[in-house]
Amino acid sequence: MEMEEQVELVGRAFVDHYYHLFDNDRASLSSLYHPMSLLTFEGEKIQGVEDISRKLNQLPFDQCVHIISTADAQPSAPTGGIMVFVSGSLKLPGEEYQLRFSQMFHLIPTQHGSFCVQNDIFRLIYG
């Protein structure tokens, strides 16, 4: 299925790009959001590229490494967008244990043939 493969490829490329930026150049994540983007981070609701960028850049750790366990993608009718669902763990410097997390993104197409984040929900997974 060509469409299905394309969705998988775009989803996977997004996941690689997003967490690479997060771990190496977090300020650049702002390029992936737009003024109507929504982030729910551990239950806190944030809207718009500026506030989302501020939140991500003010997290209480400077360095981190995301290790991705699973990344699933589906087409999002009728927007031409893509749903991305990620599970993985987060390694912080000096911490012995990794934090498990799960995160979903709704990507929507831009006028420039690319995708940006419309919805982003992040949760740490305990227990």
Add this chain to the structure above:
Amino acid sequence: MEMEEQVELVGRAFVDHYYHLFDNDRASLSSLYHPMSLLTFEGEKIQGVEDISRKLNQLPFDQCVHIISTADAQPSAPTGGIMVFVSGSLKLPGEEYQLRFSQMFHLIPTQHGSFCVQNDIFRLIYG
């Protein structure tokens, strides 16, 4: 924010309804899907209410209890839909340990003023 509260309420009501049906009357979950619905269950892709219903009803356990830890909801522009993101655990009969899971739904409005599931991605969380 009235719209935000409404989205939270609908998301929460969906979560309660979905897992209540799953745990007590799993065959009735088919009422929440439609012919174009997509389910990715532990990486396996399934489309359409019939195949999704068959998959859910043929899982290798008859009884289960979902315990919900978090449920986040966001509006899904421009569809008038709702994103729902759930984390929790699954208790199977005779098993000492609960299985952690995370799941996302994209709900879209129906012609009857209700919502149905357009996208559903489920993953068990290990580690």
